[in-house]
Structures are given as C-alpha cells and as structure tokens.
Amino acid sequence: MDPDAVAKAFVEHYYSTFDANRTGLVSLYQEGSMLTFEGQKIQGSQNIVAKLTSLPFQQCKHNITTVDCQPSGPAGGMLVFVSGNLQLAGEQHALKFSQMFHLVSNQGNYYVFNDIFRLNYA
Numbered sequence: 001m002d003p004d005a006v007a008k009a010f011v012e013h014y015y016s017t018f019d020a021n022r023t024g025l026v027s028l029y030q031e032g033s034m035l036t037f038e039g040q041k042i043q044g045s046q047n048i049v050a051k052l053t054s055l056p057f058q059q060c061k062h063n064i065t066t067v068d069c070q071p072s073g074p075a076g077g078m079l080v081f082v083s084g085n086l087q088l089a090g091e092q093h094a095l096k097f098s099q100m101f102h103l104v105s106n107q108g109n110y111y112v113f114n115d116i117f118r119l120n121y122a
Contacts, residue, residue: 007069007080010103010110015062022053028112035115048115059089062097076105077113083120096120 017024029035029045035052036042042051064084072079080101085094102114 003069003071003078006103006110007067007078010080010101011064011067011082014101015064018052019059019061023049025049025052029115030106030111030113033112033115035117037117038119057088061087063087063094072102078103078110086119 014025014028017028026045026049029048031044033045033048034041034043035048037051040051042048062084063086064082066081066083068081070079071077080103082099082101084097086097087094097117097119099118100114100116101112103110104113
C-alpha cells in the first residue's frame with residue numbers, strides 16, 4: 001500500500017468528518033490514543049471526541065495546504081504532518097494550523113495513536 005495515498009485518504013476523511021460531524025471521529029481513535037491539543041493532553045477515544053465536540057464553535061472548514069508522510073516503525077505505521085487553514089463560521093480571517101498524526105496499522109486498518117494539534121500564530 002502506498003503510504004502517500006493512505007495519508008491523503010486519511011486526511012480527506014478526517015477533516016471532512018471533523019467539519020461535518022465531529023462525533024464521527026470516535027472510530028479513528030482507540031483507548032490508548034492520545035491527543036495533545038494546544039498543549040493539553042487527552043487520552044482515550046471518548047475523551048478525545050468529547051474535547052473536540054466541546055470546542056467553542058459549531059461550524060468550521062479545514063483547507064489543507066500540505067500533507068507530508070513517512071513510514072514509522074516495523075509494524076507499518078506512519079507519521080502524517082498536515083498544515084492548513086481553519087475557517088470558522090462568521091469569522092473573516094482563517095486560522096493557520098499544524099497537526100501531526102501517528103497512524104498505527106491494526107489488521108490492515110489504521111487508527112490514530114498520537115495526534116498533536118497547534119494553531120500557528122504569526
């Protein structure tokens with residue numbers, strides 16, 4: 001399987017799900033998964049989705065600028081680094097962000113083991 005194609009498909013799925021139905025992200029994480037969101041560490045799929053659904057905006061649109069990926073570890077995992085813009089409903093200016101995912105293979109399917117998100121301030 002081509003890592004770049006897997007990364008691209010994952011990124012498209014993740015952000016379209018985030019923008020349309022954040023609760024749908026629960027299946028992409030497991031209990032051992034960890035999210036670091038602006039420095040706050042959250043572990044477990046339910047806790048991660050609770051954090052994402054509690055963000056102080058209802059609607060947003062991610063516009064992806066770059067997706068970089070590398071194989072990671074002997075078990076077929078991969079690192080995916082994303083940068084882009086986050087447009088919040090009613091806001092004139094988009095926010096720049098970076099996000100890193102460590103995807104781990106589980107019997108041919110990938111889940112997010114590590115997820116680090118940061119807004120990029122100029």
